Amino acid sequence: AQPQAMYATDEYGRPFIIVREQQKKVRSHGVEAIKSHILAARTVANIVKTSLGPRGLDKILISPDGEITVTNDGATILGQMEVDHPIAKLLVQLSKSQDDEIGDGTTGVVVLAGALLEQSEALLDRGIHPTRIADGFERACALAVKHLDGISDRIEFSKTNTSNLLKTAMTSLGSKIVSVAHEKFAQIAVDAVLSVADLTRRDVLFDLIKVDGKVGGSLADTTLIKGVLIDKDMSHPGMPSMVKDARLAILTCPFEPPRPKTKHKLDITSVEEYKKLREYEKAKFADMIKRVKDTGANLVICQWGFDDEANHLLMQNELPAVRWVGGPEIEACICLIAIATNGRIVPRFEDLSADKLGKAGIVREVSFGTTKDRMLVVEECANSRAVTIFIIDEAKRALHDAICVVRNLVVDNRVVYGGGAADISCSIAVSKAADEIPSIEQYAMRAFASALDSVPLALAENSGLPPIETLAEVKSRQVTEGENARLGIDCLSKSDNDMKRQFVYDPLISKRQQYLLATQLVRAVLKIDDVIIAGSDE
Numbered sequence: 001a002q003p004q005a006m007y008a009t010d011e012y013g014r015p016f017i018i019v020r021e022q023q024k025k026v027r028s029h030g031v032e033a034i035k036s037h038i039l040a041a042r043t044v045a046n047i048v049k050t051s052l053g054p055r056g057l058d059k060i061l062i063s064p065d066g067e068i069t070v071t072n073d074g075a076t077i078l079g080q081m082e083v084d085h086p087i088a089k090l091l092v093q094l095s096k097s098q099d100d101e102i103g104d105g106t107t108g109v110v111v112l113a114g115a116l117l118e119q120s121e122a123l124l125d126r127g128i129h130p131t132r133i134a135d136g137f138e139r140a141c142a143l144a145v146k147h148l149d150g151i152s153d154r155i156e157f158s159k160t161n162t163s164n165l166l167k168t169a170m171t172s173l174g175s176k177i178v179s180v181a182h183e184k185f186a187q188i189a190v191d192a193v194l195s196v197a198d199l200t201r202r203d204v205l206f207d208l209i210k211v212d213g214k215v216g217g218s219l220a221d222t223t224l225i226k227g228v229l230i231d232k233d234m235s236h237p238g239m240p241s242m243v244k245d246a247r248l249a250i251l252t253c254p255f256e257p258p259r260p261k262t263k264h265k266l267d268i269t270s271v272e273e274y275k276k277l278r279e280y281e282k283a284k285f286a287d288m289i290k291r292v293k294d295t296g297a298n299l300v301i302c303q304w305g306f307d308d309e310a311n312h313l314l315m316q317n318e319l320p321a322v323r324w325v326g327g328p329e330i331e332a333c334i335c336l337i338a339i340a341t342n343g344r345i346v347p348r349f350e351d352l353s354a355d356k357l358g359k360a361g362i363v364r365e366v367s368f369g370t371t372k373d374r375m376l377v378v379e380e381c382a383n384s385r386a387v388t389i390f391i392i393d394e395a396k397r398a399l400h401d402a403i404c405v406v407r408n409l410v411v412d413n414r415v416v417y418g419g420g421a422a423d424i425s426c427s428i429a430v431s432k433a434a435d436e437i438p439s440i441e442q443y444a445m446r447a448f449a450s451a452l453d454s455v456p457l458a459l460a461e462n463s464g465l466p467p468i469e470t471l472a473e474v475k476s477r478q479v480t481e482g483e484n485a486r487l488g489i490d491c492l493s494k495s496d497n498d499m500k501r502q503f504v505y506d507p508l509i510s511k512r513q514q515y516l517l518a519t520q521l522v523r524a525v526l527k528i529d530d531v532i533i534a535g536s537d538e
């Protein structure tokens with residue numbers, strides 16, 4: 001068969017991928033259609049396969065306007081690829097679902113789905129009806145998910161004993177781009193999650209972790225701030241760059257003197273009248289400043305701006321202020337400040353009162369690394385749980401994954417062993433169960449078992465190991481060493497296949513979700529035998 005996708009370069013040497021048109025001009029139906037869908041989806045799966053695992057290769061993504069991203073993260077690669085084929089799009093969504101729900105295992109889920117589709121194709125060729133295949137897969141998936149429970153282990157940790165969490169975060173970072181700063185990043189991920197977690201209720205207030213950053217700068221600038229970062233400085237250089245025992249008035253209403261209503265045309269005929277109007281405005285604003293200060297506030301956080309004159313008055317009256325807080329996500333930043341300082345957002349100036357002020361031990365201006373811009377941090381907040389991580393944009397994704405892994409463990413501390421160990425164990429279990437099934441579904445179940453091997457196979461291949469031999473050896477050892485579900489692929493050549501000793505584990509919920517989502521997708525593809533595009537009359 002001809003290759004389905006090939007790399008080519010344009011006149012500037014930028015690579016792109018040509019995906020061969022599967023459906024020619026005539027629309028196909030039935031099994032032919034399913035097969036063409038499978039081909040399209042497999043093409044996408046094959047692209048991310050080589051980036052799986054700690055030795056996975058990076059991809060360079062070039063956006064239409066020439067921006068370059070280097071990554072080996074499945075969700076990022078798929079998210080930026082422009083795929084047109086509707087079934088290939090389903091695969092992109094698959095990776096996104098895994099990302100949304102778990103935040104990790106985004107490459108693995110696509111590799112598994114690709115393998116399941118490849119297996120289905122072989123079964124279709126043998127004349128097995130798509131519905132029977134789908135049913136067999138579902139049965140096998142249920143079995144595998146149950147088996148996962150049986151081989152799972154618990155990871156113990158507490159607020160004071162975090163070493164296991166740290167090691168898990170390090171493993172997650174291991175396959176990502178930032179290998180130089182592993183320990184620091186792992187520590188930040190663990191600290192961030194623990195400060196917003198309630199360990200007894202196994203609850204993580206994920207939204208209280210804000211990840212903020214700039215393009216450029218170095219990894220070493222990454223910092224965890226126990227509080228909120230505002231990407232703004234004080235509105236006037238004459239204002240103090242630090243406010244201790246801050247009482248914050250958080251305003252989402254304009255903070256400026258009331259303007260004359262435009263409805264009534266204002267006739268200013270002389271300089272005197274103009275001056276009088278200015279005086280009036282000035283007095284009004286001085287009044288407003290006094291009202292704010294009377295509530296006890298010593299810092300104003302404004303969603304909107306105010307003009308230079310108002311700014312000057314604020315400075316003169318010793319009321320520091322920050323304007324245009326939040327930039328694009330105004331709501332988010334203002335909200336976070338309110339939550340962290342236990343303050344109330346004040347949408348109408350008249351409503352401002354002492355009990356609505358937020359409290360923070362200190363608000364100060366800082367600058368990070370090489371970036372010249374100064375920013376404000378609100379620390380020692382009344383509600384100490386909010387944290388902000390300042391990080392360069394390039395490393396956000398890697399840190400996100402590590403944070404998710406730690407979060408998942410806090411919510412549910414059961415894990416299965418990685419490096420394909422759990423997949424191999426499930427593969428053995430499913431294929432054993434298949435032998436006892438008298439109906440035609442046993443073929444689909446065996447096919448499912450083979451598809452589970454795709455993860456360890458890809459891990460071995462990406463690590464430069466002979467895939468089939470390596471898998472065969474580990475599989476037979478799992479069986480002969482008393483169903484040892486800890487043995488996986490030794491990607492980092494540590495001469496040890498015991499993934500428990502190597503601290504390579506995946507959260508149980510992540511692995512389970514991979515199986516369920518991949519199976520669900522494949523079942524859907526097997527049941528779609530026609531794609532009708534609205535508006536085309538072909």
Ligand code: ADP
Binds near residue numbers: 075
């Ligand atoms: P995903 O986006 O699916 O998380 P990754 O590229 O992060 O993909 O790879 C995750 C896979 O690599 C998992 O199957 C995990 O068990 C495996 N893995 C991670 N670190 C190691 C390691 N040190 N040795 C063996 N396997 C590893």
